[in-house]
Amino acid sequence: MPCRTYKTDVGVAMVCGPTLRPTIHCYECGKPGQFLCDGLREGKPCDRPICYQCRANRGKELDYCADCVKVFDEGMKVGQ
Ligand SMILES: [Zn+2]
Numbered sequence: 367m368p369c370r371t372y373k374t375d376v377g378v379a380m381v382c383g384p385t386l387r388p389t390i391h392c393y394e395c396g397k398p399g400q401f402l403c404d405g406l407r408e409g410k411p412c413d414r415p416i417c418y419q420c421r422a423n424r425g426k427e428l429d430y431c432a433d434c435v436k437v438f439d440e441g442m443k444v445g446q
């Protein structure tokens with residue numbers, strides 16, 4: 367099947383097959399992911415794509431990647 371690559375803000379996405387619409391793939395497992403990390407890394411929005419299984423949900427509409435949720439959880443400990 368023909369494959370095309372797309373450059374995105376978070377890396378290169380590859381799309382194979384007849385669908386040429388770019389699909390966002392989870393940065394962890396490579397499955398299609400429809401969530402973007404809401405965390406901050408080095409003062410910038412993380413925005414890593416994450417799938418339903420890999421996201422760490424912390425409250426309404428807050429989803430974090432594995433790296434950012436560690437930071438988030440550390441921050442919660444400090445605050446206590
Ligand atoms: Zn995933």
Ligand SMILES: [Zn+2]
Nearest residue numbers: 403412431434
């Ligand atoms: Zn993140």
